[in-house]
Amino acid sequence: MAKSLIYIAHDNLNRNKGALKGANPADCEILFVESQNLLRGARWHKQRVFFLLSAARHFAQELRDEGFVVHYLKADNTASGIRTIASKYGEVIATEPSSYRLLASLKEIGVRFVANDFFLTSRKDFISWANSQKSLKLENFYRWQRARLDVLMVGDKPEGGAWNFDEENRLPPPKLGYKWPKYPQHSRDQIDLEVLAEISEFELLGKVEDTTWGTTREAALAQLKRFLTDSFKDFGPLEDAMTKESWAVHHSLLSTYLNVGLITADEVVTEALKRYRKGGVPISSCEGFIRQVIGWREYINGIYWYFGDEYRASNTLGSKRKLLPLFTDSTKTKMNCVSTTVAQIDERGWVHHIPRLMVLSNLAALADVNPAEFLSWMREVFVDAADWVMVPNVIGMSMHADGGRMSTKPYIAGGAYISRMSNYCGDCAYNPKTRTEEDSCPFTTLYWHYLARNGERFKKNHRMFQQLNGMKKLNDLEATVKRGDFVIKGLERGEI
Numbered sequence: 457m458a459k460s461l462i463y464i465a466h467d468n469l470n471r472n473k474g475a476l477k478g479a480n481p482a483d484c485e486i487l488f489v490e491s492q493n494l495l496r497g498a499r500w501h502k503q504r505v506f507f508l509l510s511a512a513r514h515f516a517q518e519l520r521d522e523g524f525v526v527h528y529l530k531a532d533n534t535a536s537g538i539r540t541i542a543s544k545y546g547e548v549i550a551t552e553p554s555s556y557r558l559l560a561s562l563k564e565i566g567v568r569f570v571a572n573d574f575f576l577t578s579r580k581d582f583i584s585w586a587n588s589q590k591s592l593k594l595e596n597f598y599r600w601q602r603a604r605l606d607v608l609m610v611g612d613k614p615e616g617g618a619w620n621f622d623e624e625n626r627l628p629p630p631k632l633g634y635k636w637p638k639y640p641q642h643s644r645d646q647i648d649l650e651v652l653a654e655i656s657e658f659e660l661l662g663k664v665e666d667t668t669w670g671t672t673r674e675a676a677l678a679q680l681k682r683f684l685t686d687s688f689k690d691f692g693p694l695e696d697a698m699t700k701e702s703w704a705v706h707h708s709l710l711s712t713y714l715n716v717g718l719i720t721a722d723e724v725v726t727e728a729l730k731r732y733r734k735g736g737v738p739i740s741s742c743e744g745f746i747r748q749v750i751g752w753r754e755y756i757n758g759i760y761w762y763f764g765d766e767y768r769a770s771n772t773l774g775s776k777r778k779l780l781p782l783f784t785d786s787t788k789t790k791m792n793c794v795s796t797t798v799a800q801i802d803e804r805g806w807v808h809h810i811p812r813l814m815v816l817s818n819l820a821a822l823a824d825v826n827p828a829e830f831l832s833w834m835r836e837v838f839v840d841a842a843d844w845v846m847v848p849n850v851i852g853m854s855m856h857a858d859g860g861r862m863s864t865k866p867y868i869a870g871g872a873y874i875s876r877m878s879n880y881c882g883d884c885a886y887n888p889k890t891r892t893e894e895d896s897c898p899f900t901t902l903y904w905h906y907l908a909r910n911g912e913r914f915k916k917n918h919r920m921f922q923q924l925n926g927m928k929k930l931n932d933l934e935a936t937v938k939r940g941d942f943v944i945k946g947l948e949r950g951e952i
């Protein structure tokens with residue numbers, strides 16, 4: 457009988473998941489394809505391309521070492537790569553892809569799919585949960601997950617007496633002198649060096665000297681261990697803080713590995729709970745972290761499949777502005793928070809969730825940037841980017857471009873939020889407290905500008921009532937809007 461061919465996508469790098477689970481070298485051969493069109497189709501961050509290619513090549517080598525025949529092809533695109541050898545095999549098998557685009561192209565060539573078990577919640581289960589809800593609140597999904605997966609539960613009650621500890625988990629950064637943990641660095645091996653040499657031929661963004669990202673399962677496990685030893689206990693209280701003294705704060709840096717399968721959500725949850733049971737980790741930190749993994753990550757993936765492929769094109773606020781120059785060049789702004797964030801992305805293709813949400817996306821929303829343009833840029837520069845995670849996070853959560861289908865209220869804030877949650881404002885050129893002065897923080901001015909231009913649309917949204925009421929009380933709204941227009945023009949020129 458002809459052998460089968462297992463196609464391994466760049467985010468299916470796990471021996472015990474999907475199409476590879478139980479696979480035997482005697483019955484099948486393995487195929488990886490590096491899509492040259494994809495590589496040349498956008499200006500990706502160097503760290504992202506390096507990580508994805510090198511991790512796949514390391515994994516391919518591990519499969520060869522185990523006795524598999526592995527074909528590693530470079531082709532115009534994935535489908536053409538598969539077609540070049542598919543006819544020699546009984547069938548082509550793949551894990552259900554994580555993006556609409558790959559799903560469509562593999563369907564077209566008749567690939568047989570194995571269920572995607574890289575998540576804790578199947579697409580079918582999410583759809584039945586979503587269909588049973590009046591609104592798709594993360595909180596309700598998360599509680600359903602906790603009970604269903606029996607995580608941090610005592611019978612049918614949440615452990616510690618509450619479902620969340622948000623009140624304890626919103627601390628600003630600690631004062632100078634706080635000791636931040638060291639983050640692991642990974643030396644480059646022969647495969648890494650080959651990839652680095654090859655990608656130097658592509659026109660890519662950012663720098664690649666930083667060695668935060670390892671490219672193997674060992675690196676992923678080392679990162680998890682480092683997080684559980686040095687950061688887990690303080691994760692919760694400082695999870696929203698931003699500080700000049702630490703680019704990672706106490707975040708786990710696991711998304712990059714989780715999103716390609718080098719480590720899985722069930723492993724992360726099991727190890728986190730084991731560490732919590734040993735003692736010394738407060739429930740606020742444990743719950744805060746578990747919420748991210750079994751709540752947010754699963755919810756975002758479910759939303760991606762629930763809303764369909766058209767969701768990415770949503771633009772209910774009709775935002776048309778082109779991507780601002782400061783997103784691609786940190787020297788195009790004097791705003792400390794933005795220039796620091798963009799410079800950090802340049803270094804390693806990563807910043808934590810608050811700079812993503814409350815600095816970058818907040819600014820894009822306030823300045824009325826076109827959501828599709830902003831989405832493309834975010835996908836290109838983040839090392840952990842993937843379609844399923846970027847689309848709902850950008851279109852739904854942060855840009856509110858879906859008219860509130862995912863989050864009922866836009867995540868927008870003025871400079872006061874950044875001033876409270878970071879130490880960026882002290883020596884910044886702008887003042888977060890004022891809105892009409894020459895040195896007023898652009899976030900503060902544009903916050904009111906946003907409410908003024910979108911007020912009509914939000915007037916029936918009870919969650920926006922307080923903010924709109926605040927705007928009505930301003931006696932300098934006209935001057936604020938005028939300054940907002942000026943700020944937007946300056947942002948377009950890269951002069952603010």
Ligand SMILES: Cc1cc2nc3c(=O)[nH]c(=O)nc-3n(C[C@H](O)[C@H](O)[C@H](O)COP(=O)(O)OP(=O)(O)OC[C@H]3O[C@@H](n4cnc5c(N)ncnc54)[C@H](O)[C@@H]3O)c2cc1C
Nearest residue numbers: 707708709710711748749752753808809813840841845849
């Ligand atoms: C605008 C925007 C864009 C984002 N883009 C991405 C992206 O491309 N890839 C990505 O993995 N995450 C994305 N996130 C979610 C989150 O910012 C990152 O998962 C997190 O910063 C990764 O760092 P970490 O592993 O240290 O996370 P931790 O803070 O340590 O959290 C643990 C894990 O929880 C999961 N998680 C937490 N929040 C989310 C979320 N909102 N969506 C999905 N998973 C979540 C991640 O897997 C993460 O590794 C985005 C968030 C926003 C607001």
